[in-house]
Amino acid sequence: MDYVVEMLNIRKEFPGIVANDDVTLQLKRGEVHALLGENGAGKSTLMGMLFGMYQPDKGTIKMNGSEVKITNPNVANDLGIGMVHQHFKLVHNFTTTENIILGIEPKKGLTVDIKSAAQKVDELSKRYGLNIDPYAKIENISVGMQQRVEILKMLYRNADILIFDEPTAVLTPQEINDLIEIMKNLIKEGKSIILITHKLKEIKAVADRCTVIRRGKCIGTVDVKLTTEADMAKMMVGRPVSFAVAKKDTMLGETILKIEKLSVQNNKKVLGLKDFSLEVHAGEIVGIAGVEGNGQSELVEAITGLRKIEGGTIRLKGKDISNYSIRERINAGIAHIPEDRHKRGLVLDYTMEDNMVLEVYNKKPFSNYGLLNRQAITDYANKIIKDFDVRSGEGGASIARSLSGGNQQKAIIGREIELDPELLIAVQPTRGLDVGSIEYIHKRLVEQRDNGKAVLLVSLELDEVMNVSDRIAIVNNGELIGIVDAKTTNENEVGLMMAGVKGGSKNE
Template sequence: MEYVVEMLNIRKEFPGIVANDNITLQLKKGEIHALLGENGAGKSTLMSILFGMYQPDRGVIKVNGIETKISNPNVANKLGIGMVHQHFKLVSNFTVTENIVLGAEPHQLYKLELSEASKKIQELSNQYGLNVDPYAKIENISVGMQQRVEILKMLYRAADVLILDEPTAVLTPQEIEDLGKILKNLIAEGKSIIIITHKLKEIKAMADRCTVIRRGKTIGTVNVAETSTSKMAEMMVGREVNFQVEKEEAKVGEVVLTLNNVTVNKDKDVIGLNNVSLEVKRGEILGIAGVDGNGQSELVQSITGLAKVESGSIIYEGEDITNLPVKKRIEKGIAHIPEDRHKHGLILDYTVEENMIVEVYDKAPYSKRGILNFSAMRKHAENIIKNFDVRSGQGPISVTRSMSGGNQQKAIIGREIEMDPTLLIAVQPTRGLDVGSIEYIHKRLVEQRDKGKAVLLVSLELDEILNVSDRIAVVNNGNLIGIVNAKETDENEIGLMMAGVNKGEDE
């Protein structure tokens, strides 16, 4: 009995789009199997079918050799299939234990019995090297820990097949390494794992075999050890991909943005950004590097007007904008690709064409005397969809919520760049994008730079920062550790600075 799960010739259609077109995936017992594909290739749809969240229109699913119909996630759980979703499904003010037993609560005569459960969770945590505290509240633990809670949730329900959707999207490099170890522990205990991803480096590090899908079709399954990353990239995108960012020497102009000793609070009395001064000039890309949560958000929010500056000042094109309202800043040419595309990037129940004018709906040509001009809106949206390859079932009238995360991201980037800003702030612009889209977005950032715009790039991907930036500023714990030229530094030096070691200091 070689395969624990077989999905044979699966087809699934949604309005205007065939998400899965005759896809086959076979998972061997005791392997880590990567499911690789571009944004919107149909990876999450396929796994949602295996987890019982959707029903296939055609095709067969076999679990341990037996053909079966998985009508909902409870059936999947009973069959030993568990899933960790890209956006975690946790209740933030519950404890770890409460979250894990949710829906399978142990009780005696209707009284909740959590002590046994906590004990079992502690044992599982030790067995798999997860280091999770059963009594901690979700809101007090890191994103990486929350993911481990999701993994424990599956183990508590005795899952043998674990599906992880984009597991590394929200993790720091260190946490990614730890996750790799955890997955190897799980395999050693006889589990089988499918990871959905488009990060080739991680497939190389973690997976045994890899199935590639493109635009809803199976391209093939390969042995990871014998296949180069560029070969996998080509299977995924359908053409050769250039991993190096091609750019001329920067032609730096005058200063567009100056921060003078800016301090911003995280909470009422916790400092998020501490006395930071820096400049961004025309014709350069200034990268901000750091481990997540070290002041990047506060820095960006102070410039975009989303956070209050406690002390210090922000000068933009010679004018003090420290207390200027958000809308005024947008009108002055400050564009913002936000870190959280759902919270700050889009109104998910609006269509694409509505989302593309949320910042300029009151300006010509999109409205006149308070009446919206729908044909101008549609033309604008169609232009962005075409230029930025935004894929959605129904074009400009697609509801944004229905699109894949990567395509939502491309729509936001298109909207901000099409505004022709003077200062473009790009926060995690390629998070959740595949190699083909990343290559394209990097080109567009460099193009903005070459048009004499100022670009501020905030990213947790060290490769991206080193590859795209001209200068790199490193933050640690709310402090600016130092600024270096991208050409004169390397991953090692930036890594040390990210850990708080000043340039030129000995450890």
């Protein structure tokens, strides 16, 4: 068999956790090989060893049949292994070309020869269908384009084995389709790809074979064409998973959130949200659908108090809260699952238990006359960690940044639901989560609704918005295009409205 990479019987332990327990993965030349597993199953750890970020405790890595020792990422680069990380490693005020040649700058005498580098970048970009402008600054291009810069970085270094770590977590549906085309081009040009993911639809679209790991152990490798999504989900989670969201009919209560003619500036000092009006009632989930950057962030930041408004009003249960501070809004009953869990969700160097009381540490029983009650904090945090199946080496004592992204996300969601809010704003709540966790989070959102709470769901995953919401508000370019009933609409209608085409007969 012609294997370019073989990872045989790999074991890796961290304090309190066996991340990989006798895992074997064999990559054939010219295939897309998916590595599938839940959050914290050990996928990134396994690939980290192939890329030289960690060393295996046991097991061997072979390339083209010979054993190799990959002691650091530079060795991996030299061996022709490249990796696109989940969180990109780019310098924002540099151009695309400057980022691509960083560390291996071509010289012309004493100066860096940007011109010939830019030419090579342009050629590579055209050859693989990446459409990158060699002189664009990173801060001015979309997330999807930044990812292509990361891919070009590998190609520029002549990598033949490309590792993609959850590459679609940050992309719009259209960019995902483009990325799948790019992967097919890379394979045509003789590359071999390992795709770390937990999105079954994408595995079906692009992968040849798929290796599944669960809680650090290898469950098996399957031929993707012969395996259904349901089968792969079951291998990954260890039980059958339901993809549809079960919910009973809505029982609408009073209006909880009422937004009238809201206008908000974006970071470029122009209106990112214009004259936007919307109501969310107790007992319903209203979804916001739109392509990224069409006013969703401005809307959420205006409601939660992170951004000041230019005009209009925000009312919570009839009270005008437009000028409330953030803490006053939390106390009034607004909870927020933020889009960026690192920037807005957690203090990464705090323990998990301190993160669980960020909004309530100044209240009883967590503090009394300014003194923290450690035991109360620990008990409260452990309850959330247990209820939401947050996996970490050392429970509440774990430092937040040591958890996998999906487990960080579950903790934030648990913390916000535990506040028992009147209005729960969930932004991209399942971004980067596996099917088992997604199913669980959707259940919890529906449970909030059934308990007579109002839920505002903002997501770029159209499937999620259509599955979970009762009503869907579509935004385009900062304006409300229309509101549709989730039961009677379809992906096509919503997709057209997302593109700015006003709905026909179903428009309210």
